[in-house]
Amino acid sequence: MNPVTNPYAPGAGSPPPELAGRDAVREKMSICIQRVRLGKADKSIMLVGLRGVGKTVLLDQMMRDAEAQGVVAIRIEAPEGRSLPAALLPQLRLGLLRLSRLEKSKDYAVRGLRALAGFVGKLKVTFNDIEVGLDYEAEPGLADNGDLEGDLTALLEQVGKAAQSAETVVVIYIDELQYVPEPQMAALISALHRCAQQKLPLIVAGAGLPQLRGRMGEAKSYAERLFAFPPIGPLGEEDATDAIVKPAASENVAVDEDAVKLIVQYTQGYPYFLQEWGKHAWDVAEKSPITKADVEKASTEAIAALDESFFRVRFDRLTPTEKRYLRAMAELGQGPHRSGDIASELGRESSSLGPVRSSLIAKGMIWSPTHGDTAFTVPLFDDFMKRIMPGRDWLNAEV
Template sequence: MDPVRNPYAPGAGQRPPELAGRTRQLDAFDVVLERIARGRPERSVMLTGLRGVGKTVLLNHLRSAAISRRWGTGKIEARPDQELRRPLSSALHMAVREIAGSHRCPDRVEEFLGTLKSFALRATADKGMRERWQPGIDVPAVKGRADSGDIEIDLVELLLDASSLARDVGVGIALFIDEMQDLGAADVSAICGACHELSQDAAPLIVVGAGLPHLPTVLSASRSYSERLFSYHRIDRLDRSSADRALIAPADREDVKFSAEALDALYAAADGYPYFVQAYGKATWDVAAASPITEEDVRVAAPRAEEELAVGFFGSRYERATPAEREYMRAMADLSADDGPVATAAIASELDRKPASLSPARDGLIKKGLIYSAERGSIGFTVPHFGQYLRAQSD
């Protein structure tokens, strides 16, 4: 098959040719947007799931839905080594610029931008970096609001002011935060506090976050009421019909078909994970000689897809781990044939070590986003089939 016409797109956050199996989340977000447009209170939204299930792709689709309604939007990717204030300033600046042209009072917009500039400059004021970084807001800073230095107080004031601008225009603002589990504790608390105030005010501003499965635990550790503060959506594997659609629909547009046996083999190989569906679909297309694509094509292509996954999806993550962290992950893999969560006590027993001595390795892996605390006393891989990959490496 012509590789130039290959419709499949495995990649980090890369938009697939067919977004299959996410209708429920898209429809639910449309309801959120419509309720806010009518002045009804709504909760902010959190997407959680393993890596490779399409959280970032879905986050971008939700942003497109907000943009189509003329909302102001901004997006950031959280990082463990970066405080929230600076990237959020840039994202909110972008969102406000998108709605500013429709506001009847330019002075109101300029006043808000002055407040935003003061909020942003607090990111560097205490670190002696004011001369090295400026937020790119071409108005004088307005003192006395959102600039106390307390991120929670400042964020509440800033977002309430931003929502007031949006309400003047008759639209909303949505801030999208990817990898949200990597935010620091103070920033998580600030977001929870701000979202609480916004929902009580029925303000037309929401936060849409995406993160690993333990994101709800991160939020609840900050605020006990976080389970009622956000609308949670667990993003999981595709069911069989959705996985088939993700393969069939793009191929149909190229006048290419799959045999039923080929679809069986592809679902067995990809296990419904969207990233794997794209990886196996791409490799199979490239080796197939003609339509319909057959089970034999899948068999021949599978080693090519697995080699690509071993290097780009699994191997690159494994290489980031220290020797002690790799030992910890291999013990996890040996203890879980289905790659599900493993008791930390069992890992200590497997390695014949005291649990406390393994804490540095466990904490390092959590910080690197390779494992997560599934529940108290257990640990799981953030990457699907990672245990399977590790077991194959040791064979």
């Protein structure tokens, strides 16, 4: 069939044609915004889940939903190796400038911009990656103590007061939140806690890997009372079916029931993989309907595409020792696995593998569902590891 009209959209953060199975979370966020706008307490939302479940797509859709409600939306990503202030301050500035154009919130917004100037003046030495324009002189004593937690709290308070005077809500959307270092995470949580105590309309919607919940709890013990952590997982059979059938139907193409079932089986309902299989099944099929035979033929190409992009880009960041650790996990199956079992597979003592395990957690490749357990953060990565490191030579080989 015509590849130009192929409706499926595999890609990092690419919105799918049918965002199936996420209505409840979107509604939860909408209610949160409406409550906070009215001065009522509610929890900020943190989306947690494995790679490929569509957290980024959902976060962006929630942002579009919020903008339709008239809120001031700020969107950042927290990549590895960059500080939270460096990512956050330029976007906070844009939000404050927007609020400063409204007569009823101008004074608070300008004071927020002065707080931002004070923050930068004191903390730019600590966070030397901060690059942000300053529109006003700093106000002495406002967000300029040189203490991240206190200054970020003072800054977000001013943002919240500006939003309150404008009768709106500021929502900060943060993707890949698990990469924020613990002291910076603690400062953010503390600042949000203070805003919640003052009933200021400023909340955060974040997204991260499953370890995010534990990391936030370690940063501040009250985090679990301040945030809701809806798990974002693979789609159930009905929603996965919709994700395949509805986009095709929009192009007047049918998908046989057996073909859909096979796609769901191959992908285990993970949204990214559903898009990949849908795309290749469409390209392979000569006409409507897309059949089971088409899906079987397309699967080879779908797996090859995943190996070269989704999986390979993560594999190439690993050291030889880290690759062997993950290969040992794959040998044991999908997981989760006990650290001792992984060590036994490698012929090593568990204690000697602690630094490797910690490095893989920091890189977002694995996480610990419970103490002593280890699981992949990337679905189907165990199968990929077996394909790229077959046999048993990997135990001693340089990769």
